[in-house]
Amino acid sequence: MALLAVLFSSLLVVSSVAELSGKIGINYGREGDNLPSPYESIQIMTSMKVGQIKLNDSNPEILTLLSGTKIHVAVTVPNDDIIRIGSNETYAEQWVRNSFIPHYPNTLIRFVLVGNGVLNSDIDGNRTALYDSLVPAMRGIKNSLNAHGIKNVKVTTTLAMDVLQTSFPPSNGTFRSDISGTVMPRVLKFLNGTRSVLFLDVYPYFAWSANPTNISLDFALLRGNVTQTDPGSGLVYTNLLDQMLDSVTFAIEKLGFHNIRLAISGTGWPSAGDIDQIGANIYNAATYNRNLIRKMTLKPLPGTPKSPGVIVPTFISSLYDESRKIGPETERHWGLLHANRTPVYEIDLTGSRNMSEFKPLPPAENNQPYKGKVWCEVAPWVNEVSLPSALSSVCTVDNQTCAALAPGGECYEPVSVVWHASYAFSSYWAKYRNQGAICSFNGLARETTVDPSRGRCNFPSVTL
Template sequence: MKMSLGLGLGLGSVLVPLLTLSLLVSISSAEISGKVGVNYGQLGNNLPSPSRSVELIKSLKAKRVKIYDANPEILKALKNTDIQVSIMVPNQLISNISHNQTLADQWVLSNVVPFYPDTMIRYLLVGNEILSSYSDTQTWYDLVPAMRKIKNSLRVHGIRKIKVGTPSAMDVLESSFPPSNGTFRSDIAARVIKPMLQFLNRTKSFFFLDVYPYFPWSSDPVNIKLDYALFESKNTTYLDPVSGLTYTNLFDQMVDALTFGMKRLGYPDIRIWIAETGWPNGGDFDQIGCNIYNAATYNRNVVKKFTSDPPIGTPARPGKVLPSFIFALYNENQKPGAGTERHFGLLNPDGSNVYEMDLSGETPESEYKPLPKPTNNELYKGKIWCMVAKGANKSEVESALSYACSQGNKTCDPIQPRGRCYKPDSLFWHASYAFSSYWAQFKKVGGSCYFNGLATQTIKDPSYGSCKFPGVTLI
């Protein structure tokens, strides 16, 4: 906590040096905690080595790095650097650890003790977005017991500088608008979140939150202005009718919804750590606003906010430091899901910049090279088709073809013998027709052109002769 400058005025000159020292330590501490880190994901088959990656992290002037496991090669590469490190217990170990202190002890012994303190491990996160997965809800209730056991294990080994937490997505809230109405989901509030807040409060840890203004904006670009999502708004503000707080950007609204949610459960003061935030630099044809211009604009602006001195905070917590990790170090070509998932990187897999970025926040905007103008800030107005991706595994394509044809109404009739799209009798053309047909039927109810990475979108009509491929129109 910063000491008020006015406090020392009546204490006599003998205390001035002590006061000055206290202020310097306090201010220094605040500056360190405001340094920006980066998320180092590894879901790519073409990424640089850990040692090269550490050099690239340094080149971005990142002072912290978060990894999604406890990869020993990465932890070795970070040895004797000044980079603070966050490691992670895999989701699949949470339930076992929650019931077994010995297993927790073994995990810490294997994954922390060999590297600490030469590698500056400072944060140990238990799982990743556990509360967003409905496939195994039992893990929800095992989460806090696992966090407690990991913390106990650290104590057993005499390690007291490592904070324990878990990253959560915004969907832990059932209400986030207006921010003052921030409320945790009823299925987790009492049984999971309240015990977690109690743990975080007792251990002086953080609520680690993943915040992506891109997603609410892209789902409602008519009512949410792009400039408001990019920290570029000059005229758009939002007045919370209950709290009376005024917002100038979407990020602050999202973070403050969590603040009010915690306050509603009786924990108004737990610090927030931005575990992930970023903006996609590319994506699929049916995705809006994912481009280099917007990604650079968002990340540069959010870094400017994080590194501001004195700290800016948010309307609900003005002047408070928000420690952070930007997502992500690389564009990762094996991340599942929509195209944006593979395009959040600050760097390409060859180590080159997707766009210039300085995570210290010290580079003036005027020193960056001009950015390419955005071309997809509005929905694509033409037709889009779904085709087999280049290099897709043949046996996997055959399985996906069978799946697509088993869904819907007459999805694959034209590629049956004597059908108008049967020839050429090739797996590529038959599967591409099936993928397009499936997507055209099911996009409105969540169907995608992905098929576990086997498919890709195209705006070039693949139809030929009397064979007309079904396409998707966004508008």
């Protein structure tokens, strides 16, 4: 009987994941200005033949609008709720009753993702408490779903690639030492026991852009014309995405688990970025996503060299460019669509369109590192009312950042908040870039190769 139970549980996960075979998913993020409404967005995704949607929450309006559609859905429990839910199964039951039951089964919710990047190396907040609460929260939600007779919804979490301490070659894949002996085995034991799937953010762009000299751009773009052999396993790789996935599989096996499947919770390529962000352009973004879709919709499914033929549910980031995302300029340019609904480039999520049928793409002009001086200035689309507080924050860091802006100083005139903020941003960035500062200032600034200096005022610059 026990063997039959295990076989039945295995069939459940195969059936649940098999439903997603060949169906490309989209991350539906909403951190942007003037985005189409949820109603219109779902119409757009339906017309694009989106097979799956991943939400960063469990927004009731969106889940209601998805009712009756054939789109499969992954919902997310926010990180801020994990400690509370993990502390008592009563809170897990409340979440299921309030956020899940009103929509299921009319809305095809297939995954509940407890947290996003909870085990990331740079996670904010009480890391120990989050780590300790993650699996209890997952277990509480799973137990509540079971109590309601819901068996075909998988409970899991989303991890980033920085959970690995070693990732190359893939056979050397190993989890970070701070999680490999503690929380990671507990996560894997839960996934194994419930026959669930581990979701991963897998972005070859970041791996390539951090090391473009040693990683082929074609290899990162899934072109299939470059091969690498893993000396430890003998497996032959034709793309960086497979290498990254298999490095996690090898790391999982080193902890004693051999049947845990992977899903890609987010992947893609930025279509624009700052001057010092190599390779972020429309040509590369379209090439990567088109090749990704072709790979993930092939019949029979290729899987990866270590797991051939295995279904890997895949969500592309993202539906829209999202103007309110903080960080480098690339963060705001992962969308398939602009906020005005127009495509950033042509895409076919079904994988049935020949590459030759797409219109020519603009040439890639930044696939080599930029060499020269770069300044930081107020972005031209910024509303001036948001600048005074940012200017004040930057100028209070130390006495020298804005010294030239004092009355009578060489950069005091013209007396304009845009002028003063641009100088302050450039001064701060030039001084603290080596300590991790970026020319963003919460989306208020951009990099420029045009020297904004005038008269006797010389803007500090960064030499790349």
